[in-house]
Amino acid sequence: MESDIKLIDDDGKRLDGRMADELRKIKIEAGVLHRAEGSCYLEWGGNKVVVAVYGPREALPKHTQDPLKAVIKAKYNMAAFSVDDRKRPGPDRRSREISKVISEALAKVILTERFPRASIDINIEVLEAEAGTRCAGLTAAGVALADAGIPMKDIPVSCAAGKIGSKQEGDKKTGGHVVLDLGKQEDNFGDADMPIAISPRTGEILLLQMDGHLTLEEFDKALDLAITGCNIVSKIQKDALVKKYQSNVEVD
Amino acid sequence: MSQDKREIVIPSQLLGDIKSNKAGRGTFIENGKIYSETLGILNKSSDFINVVPLKGRYNAVEGDFVIGIVLEAMASSWLVNINAPYPALLHVNEVPWDVEFGETGKYLNYGDSIMAKILQVDAEKKLQITLKDRNLYKIRGGYITYIEPSKVPRLIGKKGSMISLLKKYTRCRIFVGQNGRIWIDGDNNNISKVLRAIRKIEEESLTYGLTNKIEELLKKDTKDVQ
Numbered sequence: 004m005e006s007d008i009k010l011i012d013d014d015g016k017r018l019d020g021r022m023a024d025e026l027r028k029i030k031i032e033a034g035v036l037h038r039a040e041g042s043c044y045l046e047w048g049g050n051k052v053v054v055a056v057y058g059p060r061e062a063l064p065k066h067t068q069d070p071l072k073a074v075i076k077a078k079y080n081m082a083a084f085s086v087d088d089r090k091r092p093g094p095d096r097r098s099r100e101i102s103k104v105i106s107e108a109l110a111k112v113i114l115t116e117r118f119p120r121a122s123i124d125i126n127i128e129v130l131e132a133e134a135g136t137r138c139a140g141l142t143a144a145g146v147a148l149a150d151a152g153i154p155m156k157d158i159p160v161s162c163a164a165g166k167i168g169s170k171q172e173g174d175k176k177t178g179g180h181v182v183l184d185l186g187k188q189e190d191n192f193g194d195a196d197m198p199i200a201i202s203p204r205t206g207e208i209l210l211l212q213m214d215g216h217l218t219l220e221e222f223d224k225a226l227d228l229a230i231t232g233c234n235i236v237s238k239i240q241k242d243a244l245v246k247k248y249q250s251n252v253e254v255d
Numbered sequence: 256m257s258q259d260k261r262e263i264v265i266p267s268q269l270l271g272d273i274k275s276n277k278a279g280r281g282t283f284i285e286n287g288k289i290y291s292e293t294l295g296i297l298n299k300s301s302d303f304i305n306v307v308p309l310k311g312r313y314n315a316v317e318g319d320f321v322i323g324i325v326l327e328a329m330a331s332s333w334l335v336n337i338n339a340p341y342p343a344l345l346h347v348n349e350v351p352w353d354v355e356f357g358e359t360g361k362y363l364n365y366g367d368s369i370m371a372k373i374l375q376v377d378a379e380k381k382l383q384i385t386l387k388d389r390n391l392y393k394i395r396g397g398y399i400t401y402i403e404p405s406k407v408p409r410l411i412g413k414k415g416s417m418i419s420l421l422k423k424y425t426r427c428r429i430f431v432g433q434n435g436r437i438w439i440d441g442d443n444n445n446i447s448k449v450l451r452a453i454r455k456i457e458e459e460s461l462t463y464g465l466t467n468k469i470e471e472l473l474k475k476d477t478k479d480v481q
Contacts, residue, residue, distance in 0.1 A: 040310070059312060061338040070379060114283075114292060119379050121340045149266050152311030152405075154292040156283065157267040204267045204290070244265045244294065248309060 010189050011168040011180050017189065023182040026162070031143070031243035033150045041151025043243075045143035048186065049133030052140050054147040055126045060124035066226055072115035074118040077125040078142055085132045101137045102127075108161075108209035109144060110201045114154040123153060134190035138163050138198050141210070146240050150247070158240055159209055161200035162232035164215055164225040167193035176216075181224045183232045195221075197231045203237040206230070261461055263309075264291040270304050281306030294419035295338065295405075313404040315339045315376050320391075322436035324397065327365045328360040333370065335384060338404070338434040343382035349374065350386045360476065366396040370430060370438070397428070397440030400450060402457050404435040409460045410453065417456070417466055424473035425449050448473070 011017050019028070026050030036042035039055035046052075060067040075239055079101040083092045094102075096236065105127065125147065127140040141161040167189045169179030176194065185196050195215030203206055217225060264270065268291045270282060278289045282304055291297075295306040313321075315337065321386040323335035324340055331354075334347040345363075352362055363369065370391045371384040380470060386392070391479030410431055411418050422426050422429055437447050452469055459465055 040312075040355075061341050117342050149294050150310070152294055152308050154281075156290070156292065157268045158265065162465050167288075202267075241265055245263055248294065 008192055010193060019186055023180055024228060026184045026235060029236060029239050031146055031239055033146050033243050040115060041147045041148060043143040043147035045139055047139040049131060050136055051131040052143045053128045054143040056147045056151040058120035058123040059118040060201040062120060068120045071119055072125055073121040075106045075110040075120035075123050077102050079127045081132060082130040085129050090158060104210050105141050108129040108141060108159055111209050112155045112157045112159050112202055117154055134185055134187045135163050141200050142236055145244060149244055157202040157204045159200055159206060160203055160233045160237040160240060162229050162236055163196055163198040164229035165193055165196040166221055169194050180219055181228060183228050197225050201233045203234055262297040262298045264306055265294055266292055274360055277303045279303040279305035281308060308405050310403055312340050313338045315375050315382050316372050319373045319375055319433040321371055321434040322432035322438055323369050323371050325363050325365055328364050330357050333359060335362050339382060341380055344382045345384050368399060394438055396447050397438050400437050401423055402435050406457055406460045407431060407433055407435055410456055420470055421449055421452055
């Protein structure tokens with residue numbers, strides 16, 4: 004896509020004033036809903052996401068049950084008012100894909116063999132979207148699962164990296180910068196977006212998708228950058244959980 | 256509980272290694288290190304490291320007494336919700352009545368509450384409960400409330416100190432199921448008194464000297480003590 008927007012200036016500053024390796028502002032709050040077993044509210048730049056966790060409970064309909072382990076059913080949904088134009092409500096191709104990859108990422112860290120025949124339902128509701136909602140959703144889901152007291156090996160965390168600011172020269176694109184955590188303009192007019200999710204304790208990759216083109220060197224650079232970003236976000240997740248529950252443990 | 260401080264741990268938090276400690280409940284081992292698997296309170300006793308979960312569903316254990324709510328009356332059994340991940344099965348052989356085939360609905364039906372004992376938990380986590388034990392019956396009257404199953408030991412107290420305190424000051428009959436459901440019967444005034452105390456216990460379950468605090472709370476508005 005060609006445009007006259009300059010996504011990154013000569014000093015390396017981006018549209019919203021961030022440097023190449025800077026994240027947007029992140030705020031996480033655990034345990035915001037009373038009816039859900041676990042929940043989380045997350046703001047990531049202009050993204051606003053609420054996640055509710057239900058279960059483990061008996062998986063229904065019965066043919067979805069697995070006699071050896073729990074099934075993880077994440078459901079990603081964007082609210083009709085989450086974007087500038089009205090988003091047609093209901094599941095579509097995109098949200099079904101995101102639900103699937105998030106379910107698979109979460110199933111890797113949850114101790115699913117503890118709950119045979121059960122399902123753990125995770126509802127990810129995007130209230131406001133501004134690029135990177137799957138990362139925001141997965142990150143919030145990690146906190147909500149921990150908040151629900153579900154046994155897991157790690158709190159999964161997600162973050163994106165990408166490439167912006169290349170120039171069209173003939174039929175080739177040249178230049179460009181690998182940057183962390185793309186914003187809306189950068190996502191729409193940039194060259195590549197690569198969301199990843201990791202298990203921060205082991206460094207295992209739980210999710211890796213890529214949209215656009217990167218060379219092998221750029222890919223390696225973007226992956227390293229995204230993992231660094233994940234580790235920063237992981238710290239915020241853990242602080243949010245400790246903050247919520249530490250207040251109950253006052254010693255007198 | 257002789258620690259000075261209760262520490263909150265979160266999943267994946269490093270707690271120690273297997274050379275100097277033993278991994279207890281709520282932990283898992285990877286590469287010789289012990290990690291927490293759930294959000295909970297760290298509890299080190301002798302050389303065991305345990306994590307007592309803060310939240311989560313009731314984990315059914317054989318022999319536990321629970322309060323269940325009937326979900327369905329089937330031809331020769333009932334399905335009962337005991338707040339575990341799965342509904343529990345109550346077979347007609349496990350009730351004190353002589354039930355004819357297909358007439359289960361006459362004895363227990365949808366919405367009825369029962370006190371029951373966990374009879375069996377198998378590898379597939381199929382649950383069976385029974386009514387054939389002391390003081391197990393269908394609940395008539397009273398009030399049922401709920402707390403987190405992990406807070407049940409706190410409500411009962413050491414050797415039942417907390418629960419006998421509640422009974423002493425309010426003259427209510429109270430039955431605490433291990434699954435977090437609590438049945439209270441008495442006059443309305445006293446029931447609300449018990450409920451207030453239970454909410455306080457739930458809120459401050461992690462503080463010390465709670466039994467004394469609750470005693471003060473109950474003393475304040477009680478004149479006659481049984």
